[in-house]
Amino acid sequence: MGRAVVAAVEAAPDLELVAALEHGDDVGAVAATGAQVAVDFTVPDVTEANVRSLVAQGVHVVVGTTGWTPESLGRVEVDLAAQPGVGVLVAPNFALGAVLAMAFAARAARWFESVEVVELHHPDKVDAPSGTARHTAQAVARARREAGLGPVPDATTTALDGARGADVDGVRVHAVRLRGLVAHEEILLGNAGEQLTIRHDSFDRVSFMPGVLHAVRQVGERPGLTVGLEHYLDLG
Numbered sequence: 132m133g134r135a136v137v138a139a140v141e142a143a144p145d146l147e148l149v150a151a152l153e154h155g156d157d158v159g160a161v162a163a164t165g166a167q168v169a170v171d172f173t174v175p176d177v178t179e180a181n182v183r184s185l186v187a188q189g190v191h192v193v194v195g196t197t198g199w200t201p202e203s204l205g206r207v208e209v210d211l212a213a214q215p216g217v218g219v220l221v222a223p224n225f226a227l228g229a230v231l232a233m234a235f236a237a238r239a240a241r242w243f244e245s246v247e248v249v250e251l252h253h254p255d256k257v258d259a260p261s262g263t264a265r266h267t268a269q270a271v272a273r274a275r276r277e278a279g280l281g282p283v284p285d286a287t288t289t290a291l292d293g294a295r296g297a298d299v300d301g302v303r304v305h306a307v308r309l310r311g312l313v314a315h316e317e318i319l320l321g322n323a324g325e326q327l328t329i330r331h332d333s334f335d336r337v338s339f340m341p342g343v344l345h346a347v348r349q350v351g352e353r354p355g356l357t358v359g360l361e362h363y364l365d366l367g
């Protein structure tokens with residue numbers, strides 16, 4: 132992703148690439164390069180420290196790295212309170228179609244008794260379920276709560292560990308890892324006698340770049356912490 136972002140920024144006539152950091156480089160020296168906005172695609176273990184260092188330097192941050200917890204987001208919010216004017220966007224998916232799929236699923240959720248999420252990725256991915264699937268399940272669960280729906284029906288009493296996937300806010304999420312895949316998600320919504328399937332496929336990492344560039348252009352205008360690109364697309 133880092134290489135794809137470098138290429139996308141270099142190809143954008145209104146943006147200038149002033150630095151490209153690799154593993155081992157000093158994030159604390161980013162402001163000195165003149166950077167106004169930093170983009171982080173690293174690993175869950177280091178992204179919070181990167182973002183907090185960048186916020187302390189007064190640099191806006193666009194984050195694609197997954198694995199964020201409510202606690203790590205909370206610590207960034209505390210840092211941002213001391214840096215008014217600095218914006219941070221943490222977005223689990225920058226593909227416009229994926230953001231729309233999440234929004235459509237949340238909109239549909241109140242009308243269906245059952246829902247499950249299946250995410251499918253390349254086998255080099257280190258986290259499961261994907262940040263996108265977690266974000267989707269949370270949005271669907273919120274919509275179900277707001278509509279007064281009860282738990283998703285499931286009579287399972289005996290199962291091998293993992294057979295029913297992970298429970299994210301009461302929504303079952305299943306993770307597939309398969310060579311050849313890039314990033315894919317299906318939201319399955321069921322009622323008696325019918326099913327709605329909402330599916331998004333990223334076939335190439337270029338799919339994430341329009342969303343990343345949109346965020347880079349916007350983040351300076353949106354101080355504080357934002358979670359999810361949908362808020363930058365008027366879909367939140």
Ligand SMILES: NC(=O)C1=CN([C@@H]2O[C@H](COP(=O)(O)OP(=O)(O)OC[C@H]3O[C@@H](n4cnc5c(N)ncnc54)[C@H](OP(=O)(O)O)[C@@H]3O)[C@@H](O)[C@H]2O)C=CC1
Nearest residue numbers: 132133154155172173174177195196197222223224225339
């Ligand atoms: N929001 C979105 O739209 C998308 C999000 N992602 C997420 O972005 C993240 C990165 O994905 P991807 O680019 O595929 O992963 P890669 O494994 O290809 O890249 C991760 C990068 O982080 C670097 N890195 C690893 N450890 C450290 C460290 N301790 N300090 C600094 N840098 C480190 C790696 O360097 P080295 O290899 O030298 O160790 C590598 O350059 C993942 O969390 C993924 O889920 C991915 C695609 C889209």
Ligand SMILES: O=C(O)C1=N[C@H](C(=O)O)C[C@H](O)C1
Nearest residue numbers: 197223224256261262263314
């Ligand atoms: O690791 C990936 O590849 C991806 N990670 C993000 C996620 O965890 O949701 C976004 C996209 O699915 C690709």
